Amino acid sequence: MTAVRPGTQSAARAGMRPGLRTALYGLVGVAVLLLIAELIGQFGLLGTTWPPLTSVFAFLADPANHTLLGNALSTTVTEAAVGGLIGIAAGVGFALLASLVPVLAPGLDRFAAVIDAVPAVALAPFLILILGREGTPVLVVALSTTFIIYISMSSGLATAARPYHDLLAVLGARRGTRLRLVDVPAALPKLFDGLALAAPAMILGATIGEWFGARRGLGVLFISAMQNYRIDLLWAAAVLSVLCSLVLYGAAVVAQRAIARRFA
């Protein structure tokens, strides 16, 4: 093992520098964008609906607003988490089902595509009828997550190379055993790719779901801030929802990297 270590280390060192440089460029780009946004706000270049970012952050930092923002945030995050977990379980479950019972696969594929093609706005009246106003955000999140996870898990389950299938065949493995021992572990990198895609969609889905009459949440804040012309509040809600998406996405990407290193 020691014989292999130096090679791995030098590879890591060689990969470190371009990685750092990319991160640096990224940071500079973000800083420039933030600066431009701030200047547009300071000089009122796009009218009164574009405030300076510093005033948005001041609003976010003001303890007087923390209860309002905190309640909305925790509602939306909870919906995203519950809907996300349901979606992940359903997506993985359907993908496993399609793999174990191949006759079901074309039907499941088409069903998933149809569900995804119908916009949440069109489904909303039905969802509200079925689940009520509070359940709708969870269902919107669950639907979009199910689709993304189903697609990524299905394609992941097909990635295991032929020699591994040959091996399991000569060992006398049944379909289910092969799925558990080879296909599922080999699918994990693709599944986590899907999770990184689904993470921001979870926050987005919860926010949009709240537009159909929910009583709490970031989506509700958006609507009421717009109706009452509370520009600071509107922007504060937007910043929170973006930060949430970014944090979830970042966590998913970190997990994806670790999984890919181990399983691919």
Place this chain on the structure above:
Amino acid sequence: MPSRDIALLDVAKTYPLKRGAALAALDGISLDIANGEFVALLGPSGCGKSTVLRIVAGLEEPTSGSVSVGGASPQALSRAHRLGVAFQEHSLLPWLTVRQNIALPYSVAGRKIDGAHIQDLIELVGLVGFEDARPKQLSGGMRQRASIARALVLEPEVLLLDEPFGALDAVTRRRMNRELGRIWAELRITTLLVTHDVDEAVLLADRVVVMTGRPGRVRHIEDIDLPLREHSELTRTPEFHDIVDRLTGLLDATKDA
């Protein structure tokens, strides 16, 4: 130790290629391997050695002719978890450690993992200290040794080895040959070894089958009567070198053909 015989009767294999073309890989292979016999399959690369092994393993169906293992289909043997195969590509699962890879056949067969037995095999193939390493961290030769240990772990009734020492340097290769010979003399499992190394074939096998170039046919079968597995010092005798020279000549002739 229970074991099985292998019977190939007039086996031909044609692979379909693009646009209706076909590749004749094997033609009229007949070969009987007795219960507890060690047969080496020798031939130039591309002559269909791996194809023979994959047919015996039940991974390919012969285009014509028949194959049986212990009087039944090859698949029946694998379904009973009584077949051990070390592939040309090691096919160790990259997310498992060496120990977990060697334990895999237990999980597939739904049997309790025998840690002590696995440790014995790890010692046998010289991977002590690498039990918890992942395949990526091993050299090609170490991976092949792990895959041999995995093939042996359930004490199979038929053992199929496809160039198992191909990635080893000459010295390690001979050491592994002697080790395999020693293990085999104890277990006496019906074994088919595919190789292009003449010394290795003569050293290990009871019979050496020399194949022709593509499409592969049986060109010559040599009975090896020297007790080389038990007495590897006999490789220094003229008898050994006679056989090796003769078989090498046959191999060269197939290459020219």
